[in-house]
Amino acid sequence: MKSPVEQKYRSWVEVDLDHFSRNWNEIKRLVGPDVKILQAVKADAYGHGAIEISNIALKNGVAFLGTANADEGVQLRVSGINAPIIILSPSMDSEINDIIKYNLIPSVSDIDFARKLQDGYQKADIRAPIHIEVDTGMGRGGTMYNDAFKMIQEISTLPNIIIEGVFTHLAVSEVISDYNERQWRLFKKLLDKLEKHRIRIPLKHMSNSGAILNYPKFHLDMVRPGIMSYGVYPSPQDKTGAKLWPVMSFKTRIILIKEFPKGFSIGYGRTYITGKPSKIATLPVGYGDGYGLILSNQGEVLIRGEKVPIVGRISMDMCTVDVTHIRDCQVGDEAVLMGCQGDQCISADDIAARLKTISYEILCALGKRAPRIFLHKGKADIMEPRLKRVFIPDEEKSISRIDNIIRSCFQTRARNVELGDAIYYEMFETLFGKEDRMLELRTNFRYDIKVENYPQNEDPSENLIEEYFKVTTHIEYVKTIRDAVFMIGCAKDNQQLAAFFEDKRCEYRWLLNQAEDFVMERDFKIQQVRIDDQDVPIIRAENTDRGYEVWCGGDHLQASLNKPVKLAIDIVSRKLKNNNILSVYLVYPTRGIHISFNYAGTNMRNVREVSFFAGKHPHPEITKARGKSINLKLNDGEWIFPTSGVTFVWDPS
Secondary structure, eight states: OOOHHHHHOSEEEEEEHHHHHHHHHHHHHHHOTTSEEEEEOHHHHHTTOHHHHHHHHHHTTOSEEEESSHHHHHHHHHTTOOSOEEEEEEOOGGGHHHHHHTTOEEEEOSHHHHHHHHHHHHHHTOOEEEEEEEESSOOSSSEEHHHHHHHHHHHTTOTTEEEEEEEOOOSSTTSOOHHHHHHHHHHHHHHHHHHHTTOOOSEEEEEOHHHHHHOGGGOTTEEOOOGGGGTOOSSGGGGGSOOOOOOEEEEEEOOEEEEEOTTOEESGGGOEEOSSSEEEEEESOOGGGTOOGGGTTTOEEEETTEEEEEESOOOSSOEEEEOTTSTTOOTTOEEEEEEEETTEEEOHHHHHHHHTSOHHHHHHHTTTTSEEEEEETTEEEEEEEGGGTOOOGGGOOOHHHHHHHHHHHHHHHHTSHHHHHHHHHHHHHHHHOSSOOOOOOEEEEEEEEEEEEOOTTTOOOHHHHHHEEEEEEEEEEEEEOOOSEEEEEEESSHHHHHHHHHOTTEEEEEEOOOOTTOOHHHHEEEEEEEETTEEOOEEEEEEETTEEEEEEEOGGGGGGTTSEEEEEEEEEEEEETTOOEEEEEEOSOEEEEEEEEEOTTSOOEEEEEEEEEESSOOOOEEEEETTTEEEEEEEEEEEEEEEEEEEEEEEOO
16 A cells, blocks of 8 residues: 555655764764754755754754855745854855845855945844855865955954854865865964964864864864765765765656567667567656766666666656566556665765766755655655745745645644645635635724623513623724625524624624524614724614624725724623623734623622633733623734634633
């Protein structure tokens, strides 16, 4: 029986987060407890998924995350990651706004950029950290070694900049080389000079993966592992230094098998001709997935635990393999392009050797349009295709794409596709209804309840006086109204209440627990409706299949549409005395509440409240006057989310 992963996707990349954590434990063992670790997550964490890798790195104790540019840092920020993020490459002037807005740490390589950064920080009224890169022989980013001290001196005088770190990058750290020692001597000489001049910088760092394995004395205050944390050695000779576990596998499934006679050509350009009757399987992977064209007629994949050769030219979306020698091979069989199956493995290094490139490129490119399946404690968290992964909020204009992003976030947070979808649909139905409609937001919500005995001069019915309370309710809030004519609905049961929620013109909904002699027109009365303290006429009131409808408004409200107004409703109803609960519900996001329950003179005993509020501040301020009232309050700036509310309870008579 196939798993949900196998049923949904033709090809996928598996990212084993447990293997990533094992590699991290090796790194911590090598550098010791006093050295901080920056996890390189640039290039989407070398193709593994930057958001997911960053989160697991945080659980393992990472001090910093490293990106290549501001956009990558923004992606992490908008995904909810608050850890310090260093941009490891020189930044552009155009990135300064995002650096400030998203609290990113730039690496500085020239004084002109530092001055512009100072201007930006000063305008934003902040002091913020930077790391300064020094070129000791890499010949890429960083200020030249001979100019470094002077530049650091000048930057140290800029009042809004904090020099948090200084670093350099090794050119050949994956091997033991005199060149590494030369870079070390230059960097150490600079550090000593800074110390001599009392320019103290908290974090000095130069070790990447190769140096972590080969040069313990280079570890300094912090190391920057990249490739080794993903289970790949910087070079073959480094394998004795640590035990690493490959994190990424790339898998697909056979989609077609055909029998060919001898002499039949396979693929574009007829680069492969069958030398005998052959069984050829088609895989839905090609160079569009990062599976390089150069692997044509020389690559291998694993099927049923055996290596099978790529035959013919790899095309954009497909490739073909010779499975003649595989017994019982069939459509749907798993094919491993990178990773292990049974006792056989194909590593990133194996593929890189055939392509005459490096494993870094393989990890970043392979399976770039396939979904990532994140394995954690033996379970798979299914993610959406990687093409949907990278986004910058300010560039989002498509409602459907935003919806897909939100839905994916719920799936990821719930760690389950079905549960994530259920939360997504429930949230949107609660906030928007089943149709695409404007978001309902309410502020300054007041709900004043007054419960009293019926006065004898108000109704001569002895039954009414003995069995019922008179309940007067004042409801008030600020919101944007969309319709000049709207309805207040009173439902007899939950089915009718649900029907009122379907009607976007229903401004307020009421649910009554009526007695046998309950008469809706008599026992539920709208006394007054006001908008911005002006009376709103009641047009009609009628019983319908969905409940009691009171329609209000008129053309005079056209000028008030689509802007915030204060809406106030006064309602009088009756309540059975032997029903000892009364509830208030908030079904829309609401900012600022004041709910009062006044019961003086009713002989209610032991009145108390049970509140259930969702939001950043779920505990309202509660004040009580014994035998008289209970008040709940949240400040005007505090949001309450649906579904929230309070139930007032008292002892039965």
